[in-house]
Amino acid sequence: MESFDALLSGIALATQPINLLYALIGVTLGTAVGVLPGIGPALTVALLLPVTFKLDPAGSLIMFAGIYYGGMYGGSTSSILLNTPGESASMITALEGNKMARAGRGGPALATAAIGSFVAGSIATALLAFVAPAIVEVALSFGPADYFALMVLAFTTVSSAFGGSMLRGLTALFIGLCLGLVGIDLQTGQARLAYGVPDLLDGVEVTTAAVGMFALGETLFVASQLSRSQETIEAVRGSVWMTAKDWSRSWKPWLRGTALGFPIGALPAGGAEIPTFLSYSMEKQLSKHPEEFGHGAIEGVAGPEAANNASAAGTIVPLLTLGLPTTATAAMMLAGFQQYGLNPGPLLFTTNPDLVWGLIASLFVANTMLLVLNLPLIGVWVRMLSIPRPWLYGGILVFATLGTLGANPSQFELSMLAGLGFLGFLMRYFDYPVAPVIIGLILGPLAEQQLRRALAISQGDPAALVETGLSIGIYVICALVLLGPLAMRALRRKKAGSDIRPAFED
Amino acid sequence: MTSQDEGKSRARPDKAVLVIAVVLVGIAALVAWDAAHLSARVSTYSRVGAAAFPYTVAGALAILSLVTAIAAFRGTFPERAPLEIGPLGWVAGGLFLQIAILPFVGFSIATGLMFALVARGFGGKPLWASIPAGIVLSFVLYVLFSKGLQLSLPQGPLERLI
Amino acid sequence: MGVLTRFATGFLVAAAMAAPALAQELTIIAPAGPGGGWDQTARSLQTALQTEGLAKNVQVVNVPGAGGTIGLAQFVSQHKGNPNTLIVGGYVMVGAIATNASPVTLDQVTPVARLTGEYEAIVVPTSSPIKTIGDLVAQLKADPGTVSWGGGSAGGTDHITVGLIAKAAGVDPTKINYIPFSGGGEALAAIVGGKVTAGISGWGEFEQQVKAGKLRVIAVSAPERIAGIDAPTLKESGLDVEVQNWRGVWAAPGLTDEQKAGLIALVEKVNASKSWTDTLATKGWANTFLAGDAFGTVLKDEIAKTNVVLKDIGLIK
Numbered sequence: 001m002e003s004f005d006a007l008l009s010g011i012a013l014a015t016q017p018i019n020l021l022y023a024l025i026g027v028t029l030g031t032a033v034g035v036l037p038g039i040g041p042a043l044t045v046a047l048l049l050p051v052t053f054k055l056d057p058a059g060s061l062i063m064f065a066g067i068y069y070g071g072m073y074g075g076s077t078s079s080i081l082l083n084t085p086g087e088s089a090s091m092i093t094a095l096e097g098n099k100m101a102r103a104g105r106g107g108p109a110l111a112t113a114a115i116g117s118f119v120a121g122s123i124a125t126a127l128l129a130f131v132a133p134a135i136v137e138v139a140l141s142f143g144p145a146d147y148f149a150l151m152v153l154a155f156t157t158v159s160s161a162f163g164g165s166m167l168r169g170l171t172a173l174f175i176g177l178c179l180g181l182v183g184i185d186l187q188t189g190q191a192r193l194a195y196g197v198p199d200l201l202d203g204v205e206v207t208t209a210a211v212g213m214f215a216l217g218e219t220l221f222v223a224s225q226l227s228r229s230q231e232t233i234e235a236v237r238g239s240v241w242m243t244a245k246d247w248s249r250s251w252k253p254w255l256r257g258t259a260l261g262f263p264i265g266a267l268p269a270g271g272a273e274i275p276t277f278l279s280y281s282m283e284k285q286l287s288k289h290p291e292e293f294g295h296g297a298i299e300g301v302a303g304p305e306a307a308n309n310a311s312a313a314g315t316i317v318p319l320l321t322l323g324l325p326t327t328a329t330a331a332m333m334l335a336g337f338q339q340y341g342l343n344p345g346p347l348l349f350t351t352n353p354d355l356v357w358g359l360i361a362s363l364f365v366a367n368t369m370l371l372v373l374n375l376p377l378i379g380v381w382v383r384m385l386s387i388p389r390p391w392l393y394g395g396i397l398v399f400a401t402l403g404t405l406g407a408n409p410s411q412f413e414l415s416m417l418a419g420l421g422f423l424g425f426l427m428r429y430f431d432y433p434v435a436p437v438i439i440g441l442i443l444g445p446l447a448e449q450q451l452r453r454a455l456a457i458s459q460g461d462p463a464a465l466v467e468t469g470l471s472i473g474i475y476v477i478c479a480l481v482l483l484g485p486l487a488m489r490a491l492r493r494k495k496a497g498s499d500i501r502p503a504f505e506d
Numbered sequence: 507m508t509s510q511d512e513g514k515s516r517a518r519p520d521k522a523v524l525v526i527a528v529v530l531v532g533i534a535a536l537v538a539w540d541a542a543h544l545s546a547r548v549s550t551y552s553r554v555g556a557a558a559f560p561y562t563v564a565g566a567l568a569i570l571s572l573v574t575a576i577a578a579f580r581g582t583f584p585e586r587a588p589l590e591i592g593p594l595g596w597v598a599g600g601l602f603l604q605i606a607i608l609p610f611v612g613f614s615i616a617t618g619l620m621f622a623l624v625a626r627g628f629g630g631k632p633l634w635a636s637i638p639a640g641i642v643l644s645f646v647l648y649v650l651f652s653k654g655l656q657l658s659l660p661q662g663p664l665e666r667l668i
Numbered sequence: 669m670g671v672l673t674r675f676a677t678g679f680l681v682a683a684a685m686a687a688p689a690l691a692q693e694l695t696i697i698a699p700a701g702p703g704g705g706w707d708q709t710a711r712s713l714q715t716a717l718q719t720e721g722l723a724k725n726v727q728v729v730n731v732p733g734a735g736g737t738i739g740l741a742q743f744v745s746q747h748k749g750n751p752n753t754l755i756v757g758g759y760v761m762v763g764a765i766a767t768n769a770s771p772v773t774l775d776q777v778t779p780v781a782r783l784t785g786e787y788e789a790i791v792v793p794t795s796s797p798i799k800t801i802g803d804l805v806a807q808l809k810a811d812p813g814t815v816s817w818g819g820g821s822a823g824g825t826d827h828i829t830v831g832l833i834a835k836a837a838g839v840d841p842t843k844i845n846y847i848p849f850s851g852g853g854e855a856l857a858a859i860v861g862g863k864v865t866a867g868i869s870g871w872g873e874f875e876q877q878v879k880a881g882k883l884r885v886i887a888v889s890a891p892e893r894i895a896g897i898d899a900p901t902l903k904e905s906g907l908d909v910e911v912q913n914w915r916g917v918w919a920a921p922g923l924t925d926e927q928k929a930g931l932i933a934l935v936e937k938v939n940a941s942k943s944w945t946d947t948l949a950t951k952g953w954a955n956t957f958l959a960g961d962a963f964g965t966v967l968k969d970e971i972a973k974t975n976v977v978l979k980d981i982g983l984i985k
Contacts, residue, residue, distance in 0.1 A: 175533075187556065188555070189823040192556065195540075198741065199733055201737075223597040388630070390626070398620070398640070401617060409730065452552040658727060658728070
């Protein structure tokens, strides 16, 4: 129990009053900046790095931890309330969360997100403390072929975000894949679909697309149906707190989200988005109320939010144990370490154990602090929705454009945001789902690059794609995901007898 | 698809959906055209090159376009309510105005005007009230950004005052 | 929210208030998003200029996109003749200008100084049968396809260096099996995990892994051996390759000689200052300062060489 003692002394370090103050400042700043769409935790840490220069290493790292987790809380808050995903990983949260908020259930949505983040963050941090070295060995054995298999798995589950029609869902997905092609092809350095426009060489920014299609698209759509839509946003309907039913529907998704998020987050190219996609479709499959999905199902907030937070703790595994920054935020944390001449990596645990454990402990502290601060604030946050509609929608658009311009102050980027907003509006009007566009935009380039990388390393031999146990295992899961529901349905039909009509007619 | 649709007598083919089908096949053509003009001189040992994914996407979009066209003739798309051009115009106008004047008048004025037009679209207060309110709100955000985060948003006459 | 942000700003404003007043107002363009290498260079310059009292008000403006070429194009078109603006950039820009067929090039701006630099290191996993750069070159000569190189984006410094190595070894540069990765961490994971034959990147990316015994460094691209790195240079291994991934700063086109000299003197003062030295130390950047026309001459030569190797690899026509 050497780690346990070390963790206790870390907690002692992190709970010194001055360090608690740093944590408080960190979570406050992180939340405040994190609510801006387009400005996620990575940029928040980057911008606030200079603030921490004056602090001692422990205080500074503790503040980072606070900013990091605070940024994520802020991101999910704006996703739920304003439908403006603060970062790509909270896009899925917006799907169900914003529907809940518009139905007066913003309180429970924020609560399940906050508590789910806390639960997931705590479990994942504990895992980080005790099983990091074991996890990292597995993570390193993932090669391009295994990542490609993982992307295939993510694609097989994507139909859960399709809504009513397979045709419209697939069309949306392929529009997203098409947007994902824009820009320089990483493997050959050639520009695709840029048509000589230099601003397109870097491709379509995911947050610009998500904010455009979600926030602007929705605003335009509501405006186009103004007098007809009887949708009056109610800030609170029923309890602002989670009911017993909400709790019983939330706790399993929290745990399942954590189980997906932590290991995938620990993979060097796993990222935070894929576990949220997987969690969402898993919850939809397992839910007793699949018909509520798309209209504000609490499981669809609880699972992905937990997955998002657990993956954040997961990314710290390769950072601390190997010095591998696998996400933009982790890269900024690395910069934070380096400004004190500390180099995360295999040696850090032996050279600076107190600092490592202090950081792990401060993740716990930041997480707890956010929960304590945020729960009472939920009542205040949801009141934002009772702002009169003209001001609310005006404000949402100010926020959306501010976030986009903050990250890239160019007229072109703003035009792109508006253009994607119109696309989102038209898609809504013709009853196309918009989430598959963003999913395609994120997954398409990842899948393509990993596939081509795997084939280049094997010098074109396709057998390399199914050479490892990992990739075979993932393909087996894909097959189960695809065939499982069919088999279940067949079984159910057998049981129910012959008077029931075949299920695929609906 | 659903009983609601069947009950409606709607012009077939659904012209707007046909337009979608045409747009989709147009996108497919653009993507395929672009892929055909990729000239990978850099060697890669992967048999799947830079053009493979674009061709796949183009092919899929072409098929989806065909299915969409069939859906247009069968009238299986859900019923749509007519658009309210007034409110939509105000919101869209606000966004266009912001893009157009941003480089000349700076963040605060452009965004403030956008806010006012959007609020007007949603039936808000008269413009003389919401324009100043929007500009003040945007200016406060600008100050927070430039002083607090050292991030440079586009400047105009107002921003240069500070 | 209001209270939070007010608190936040108060805190930040207080943190930023240490600057004494002085004459010049400066704008530094970082042709990249906040947080990246060029942005950090620009912000470090800003800090040094302000804390040393060399300029009154220094603003950093981010113009991200397309390997810095969007920022460069905007700089040339909007700031011609303006002596109060600088743009930060680096060797990656040289490659990006060529591969993106950028209409604006570095010939159109005024070189002020090269500031920092980093040499490339070539590594293999410790368990690899390849022990020396000689072994790697031997395998490369025998069958270039079997040597997969993991590094940064296509056409970047890492890719260019591999092209130069192949050429120097007498191997057809179009036959190299270069595997680009998008982020440093992802490439490093693939190298440590033995997914590629060899890795190539700035020494800083590999330092910790080499010290921890996970990677073996087999060569560096420096002109002579670097203290603390137990590896030969490419040159002494018989490969005439020397690559430095540098960052530098330029002024606008159309300046008078006087204005140009003033800016060079200003950056020279920064380079001599304590706060700059401290920044370099904390960030682990090596000082490879080279000012004015000397930088311009080296740069011209480098651009020509780079364009040749990019052609050889097949990235540009």
